[in-house]
Amino acid sequence: MTAPALAHPANPDLLPLLGRTPLARIRTPLPDPQPGFWAKLECLGAGGMKARSAVAMLRGAHARGELQPGATVVESTSGTLGVGLAFAGQALGHPVVLVGDAELEPSMRQLLRSHGARLEIVDTPAEHGGWQAARLARLHELLERLPGAYWPDQYNNPDNAAGYHAMAQELIGELDGLDVLVCSVGTGGHSAGLVEPLRRRWPALRVIGVDSVGSAIFGQPPRKRLMRGLGSSIHPRNVAYGAFDEVHWVGPAEAVDACHRLAKGCFVSGGWSTGAAALVAAWAARTEDGARVATVFPDGPHRYLGTIYDDAYCRAHGLDSGHAAGRPVEIPHPRSAEVTGWARCRTVVDPLGIRL
Numbered sequence: 535m536t537a538p539a540l541a542h543p544a545n546p547d548l549l550p551l552l553g554r555t556p557l558a559r560i561r562t563p564l565p566d567p568q569p570g571f572w573a574k575l576e577c578l579g580a581g582g583m584k585a586r587s588a589v590a591m592l593r594g595a596h597a598r599g600e601l602q603p604g605a606t607v608v609e610s611t612s613g614t615l616g617v618g619l620a621f622a623g624q625a626l627g628h629p630v631v632l633v634g635d636a637e638l639e640p641s642m643r644q645l646l647r648s649h650g651a652r653l654e655i656v657d658t659p660a661e662h663g664g665w666q667a668a669r670l671a672r673l674h675e676l677l678e679r680l681p682g683a684y685w686p687d688q689y690n691n692p693d694n695a696a697g698y699h700a701m702a703q704e705l706i707g708e709l710d711g712l713d714v715l716v717c718s719v720g721t722g723g724h725s726a727g728l729v730e731p732l733r734r735r736w737p738a739l740r741v742i743g744v745d746s747v748g749s750a751i752f753g754q755p756p757r758k759r760l761m762r763g764l765g766s767s768i769h770p771r772n773v774a775y776g777a778f779d780e781v782h783w784v785g786p787a788e789a790v791d792a793c794h795r796l797a798k799g800c801f802v803s804g805g806w807s808t809g810a811a812a813l814v815a816a817w818a819a820r821t822e823d824g825a826r827v828a829t830v831f832p833d834g835p836h837r838y839l840g841t842i843y844d845d846a847y848c849r850a851h852g853l854d855s856g857h858a859a860g861r862p863v864e865i866p867h868p869r870s871a872e873v874t875g876w877a878r879c880r881t882v883v884d885p886l887g888i889r890l
Contacts, residue, residue: 559573639841642837868881
């Protein structure tokens, strides 16, 4: 029997720390010279980017009566949402139980436990659906064991996207105009939450989704993925497929190369999602003459010191810059070819069968 995490009183004084993150101008060559794009530095917000969605999901559940005061919150995470839920749990007064997997870094496990979350770790991926499916299976077991527990279901909860409306308003207040928005896609929350308000302000806005090689989100076959924080082996219903004008799949070698260039060239860097989004944002700024481009850097580099920023790890996984593509290969349809590195497609489909 798994014991619930320890309850604690709500600390609403944390809530004013949410959001209002800096916007940086990034001019680092990625890998070629580019005129610059804007990056929202979510690593500098309390609880990270996903604290926005975590607070929104718990508040929405409160309003609907689905989450009772002091009840336990249970969720599956590869790490980043876990930090956000730990923040939201402290702010709103809920113990948090997180289901991770064997690939969750020791440093992230320590961080989550330090913030008061209780961890459940699955050690074997599911035959179909990989680590995500295995985590979800354990999560459902926990819901049966913990009476009154609430599952936010980040992959399908519309409050996930609603949590990013405030970020959209921040961007509207900070930018004179915007032509291209580049978003990494995992649960689909922050892209869905940004697009609607930004397109109300700038109706001609083009949106580029950034996925991971080996991810099933945009119709590629699911494969084992080295990259975490973007991509999925399931099909989250929060992904607003109709919002995207095109999608890019980025491989780990390209993401690592971008992270290293960012760290050395402008001091601002992050993890897999940050490197992938930066690569595609720089490509858009370089190839679309005069376009005003913005993206979101979901996290910082600290979680990845033993992977992306570790030379031995990169050598062991073949992630030196010589393996990184300098431009995307274009495919006509997500199912026309299985991509193994940076690729682009201007046909966006919902893989569950809806043509957009």
